[in-house]
Amino acid sequence: MNMEIDLSIEVLGLRLIHPLMNASGILGHMPEHVDILKSYGVSAIVTKTFTLKPREGHKEPIIVELPNGGILNSMGLPNPGIIGLERIIKSAKSRNIPVIVSVGGSSIKEFSEVAIKAEEAGANAIELNLSCPHTKSYGLELGQDPLIVYEVVREVSGSIKVPVVAKLGLTDRIIEIAGKALEAGARALTLINTIKAMYIDIFAAKPFLSNIYGGLSGPPIHPIAVRVVYDVYREYEGIEIIAAGGAIDWHSVAEFLLAGAKAVQLGTALILKREKAIPEILKGLYVWLGELNIKSLKEVVGLANRK
Amino acid sequence: MRSSNYITMYDLGEGFLYTTGRVVDAQRIGQRFCRLKLRLGRDLGEVSPFQFVMAGLPGEFEIPLTVSMYNREKLILDLFFKVREYSTEKLCGSIKYISLRGFYGKNRLNLVIGDKVLYITEDLGFSSLPLLISWIKKNSKVLDVIMVFENESEIFEVAKLIDMDFSGRIVQCIRSDLEERLDLVTKSTTSNTWKTILAAGGRELLKKACELAYELGAEGVIAPYTRIKCGIGACGYCIIPRTKYLLCVDGPIFKCSELASYLGLEHGD
Numbered sequence: 001m002n003m004e005i006d007l008s009i010e011v012l013g014l015r016l017i018h019p020l021m022n023a024s025g026i027l028g029h030m031p032e033h034v035d036i037l038k039s040y041g042v043s044a045i046v047t048k049t050f051t052l053k054p055r056e057g058h059k060e061p062i063i064v065e066l067p068n069g070g071i072l073n074s075m076g077l078p079n080p081g082i083i084g085l086e087r088i089i090k091s092a093k094s095r096n097i098p099v100i101v102s103v104g105g106s107s108i109k110e111f112s113e114v115a116i117k118a119e120e121a122g123a124n125a126i127e128l129n130l131s132c133p134h135t136k137s138y139g140l141e142l143g144q145d146p147l148i149v150y151e152v153v154r155e156v157s158g159s160i161k162v163p164v165v166a167k168l169g170l171t172d173r174i175i176e177i178a179g180k181a182l183e184a185g186a187r188a189l190t191l192i193n194t195i196k197a198m199y200i201d202i203f204a205a206k207p208f209l210s211n212i213y214g215g216l217s218g219p220p221i222h223p224i225a226v227r228v229v230y231d232v233y234r235e236y237e238g239i240e241i242i243a244a245g246g247a248i249d250w251h252s253v254a255e256f257l258l259a260g261a262k263a264v265q266l267g268t269a270l271i272l273k274r275e276k277a278i279p280e281i282l283k284g285l286y287v288w289l290g291e292l293n294i295k296s297l298k299e300v301v302g303l304a305n306r307k
Numbered sequence: 308m309r310s311s312n313y314i315t316m317y318d319l320g321e322g323f324l325y326t327t328g329r330v331v332d333a334q335r336i337g338q339r340f341c342r343l344k345l346r347l348g349r350d351l352g353e354v355s356p357f358q359f360v361m362a363g364l365p366g367e368f369e370i371p372l373t374v375s376m377y378n379r380e381k382l383i384l385d386l387f388f389k390v391r392e393y394s395t396e397k398l399c400g401s402i403k404y405i406s407l408r409g410f411y412g413k414n415r416l417n418l419v420i421g422d423k424v425l426y427i428t429e430d431l432g433f434s435s436l437p438l439l440i441s442w443i444k445k446n447s448k449v450l451d452v453i454m455v456f457e458n459e460s461e462i463f464e465v466a467k468l469i470d471m472d473f474s475g476r477i478v479q480c481i482r483s484d485l486e487e488r489l490d491l492v493t494k495s496t497t498s499n500t501w502k503t504i505l506a507a508g509g510r511e512l513l514k515k516a517c518e519l520a521y522e523l524g525a526e527g528v529i530a531p532y533t534r535i536k537c538g539i540g541a542c543g544y545c546i547i548p549r550t551k552y553l554l555c556v557d558g559p560i561f562k563c564s565e566l567a568s569y570l571g572l573e574h575g576d
């Protein structure tokens with residue numbers, strides 16, 4: 001079959017050559033990381049979550065690869081603070097890659113201060129981390145309360161001009177929380193973050209991570225992430241969703257697109273496969289679309305949701 | 308999959324492995340060093356010199372340690388390290404099990420190594436000596452070593468660490484004498500026969516080794532140290548400054564030319 005297939009997508013007002021970006025936390029806090037992510041082939045860079053002040057994160061052990069193909073991490077949001085923003089954004093800009101800055105905070109004020117700094121430094125969009133499941137006073141501790149989500153998103157959207165994405169995690173109230181984020185001005189939603197989990201060393205008879213709990217990523221969470229994307233897209237049809245959670249190959253990316261995602265973030269896949277991940281997925285998507293006789297990737301977004 | 312009799316473990320996908328090691332022996336060597344022998348719950352795969360494991364106590368700490376020796380048949384792993392703070396004190400103490408992830412540093416020592424090698428190493432790089440020497444023997448190469456100690460009180464009898472039956476020489480010196488030693492080495496009659504200058508240590512030592520390699524027309528191969536947090540290419544903390552290399556996945560060794568901007572080398576090699 002010799003058909004021109006268009007894998008480009010428009011999301012957050014950015015025209016991306018394909019829908020694959022790194023997930024926040026896979027590199028993304030030092031200027032040197034930009035070249036590595038570029039060599040992986042991402043269409044946009046998502047930074048590590050930046051907070052106002054530098055954070056050391058949790059002490060090691062902070063990560064473990066699990067027998068089921070997942071990764072459990074409890075980094076504790078280590079980052080250089082806003083002082084490090086300018087260098088990485090500049091580095092991405094000089095290489096012509098759009099940059100989405102992930103912003104964290106333990107208060108509404110911190111979220112908006114970091115977002116303002118990121119915009120001033122040249123960020124193309126802001127992703128609000130309302131979903132990290134393992135860091136006290138950050139992330140999911142705030143993001144599971146619909147009212148706090150509303151307040152944070154409203155405050156940040158009102159303080160900056162670039163698009164705001166709310167990154168939400170798995171909770172029982174995800175549909176309601178998603179609605180609040182959209183109502184408050186979120187241009188898009190990133191769904192989902194890692195899922196709170198733990199690993200026990202059976203000889204030490206102790207939790208392995210120093211923080212006891214971590215966030216599970218990779219293939220084991222993919223069916224859950226697909227379900228969340230599907231449900232939220234069904235509820236708020238036409239919204240922009242960026243999916244994350246266990247996308248490891250073209251097949252799992254295709255599922256996300258069909259469930260309603262316009263773009264897909266890769267975390268664990270980039271750790272496991274590095275520069276091989278994205279070319280492999282793009283090749284697979286190309287063949288898959290050809291097989292379906294579909295000319296543009298845009299046409300499959302949300303297709304599984306048709307009534 | 309090989310496994311020892313007290314436990315069977317599993318493969319963790321693309322080469323990332325976790326196991327528990329039972330401490331078989333913990334021995335202090337000299338005043339500041341420790342040699343640890345562990346029997347692993349499962350095979351961690353083939354290892355090559357300078358690769359490392361993340362070793363620790365679950366829930367408490369985890370540190371990168373270079374593999375000193377690994378017997379795949381018997382699943383015996385040797386670690387050799389300088390005892391310097393709580394975690395290394397504890398590892399050399401009376402604990403029974405140690406958690407291990409590895410082997411990390413995917414870029415294995417291979418054919419970039421010439422027939423006659425000079426290895427210059429500071430204390431952190433001593434750990435790789437046993438494995439390096441066994442590799443050198445297996446590949447019929449010659450190895451001369453300069454071991455650089457912080458001060459005289461740290462010097463130990465090297466036969467306690469390595470099998471001395473190999474082709475080459477070992478010189479021990481303290482840091483303040485290194486310049487002099489290197490000068491002697493460069494001017495020695497054998498200097499022009501080294502095909503590879505290998506070095507492990509801090510930036511200054513690596514820079515000197517690369518300059519020496521350039522001077523002698525040899526290949527410079529270096530094992531730098533950085534902070535290691537995750538060990539699997541996720542966090543980015545092990546980036547070699549001003550390069551695009553992550554030590555934990557692109558390392559553990561590099562050609563001097565690859566790290567020229569980090570070392571501030573005037574020439575590329």
Ligand SMILES: Cc1cc2nc3c(=O)[nH]c(=O)nc-3n(C[C@H](O)[C@H](O)[C@H](O)COP(=O)(O)O)c2cc1C
Pocket residue numbers: 023024025026048049071073075077102129132167192193194216217218219221244245246247265266267268269541542
């Ligand atoms: C090592 C690691 C660090 C992460 N750090 C962050 C972070 O700083 N901010 C954030 O929003 N998500 C973070 N995440 C979550 C990812 O962005 C992503 O949502 C999650 O890993 C699911 O995607 P995956 O299964 O493709 O890895 C991190 C994930 C991993 C594995």
Ligand code: FES
Pocket residue numbers: 534535536537538539540541542543544545546553554555556
């Ligand atoms: S330690 Fe190498 S990327 Fe984390």
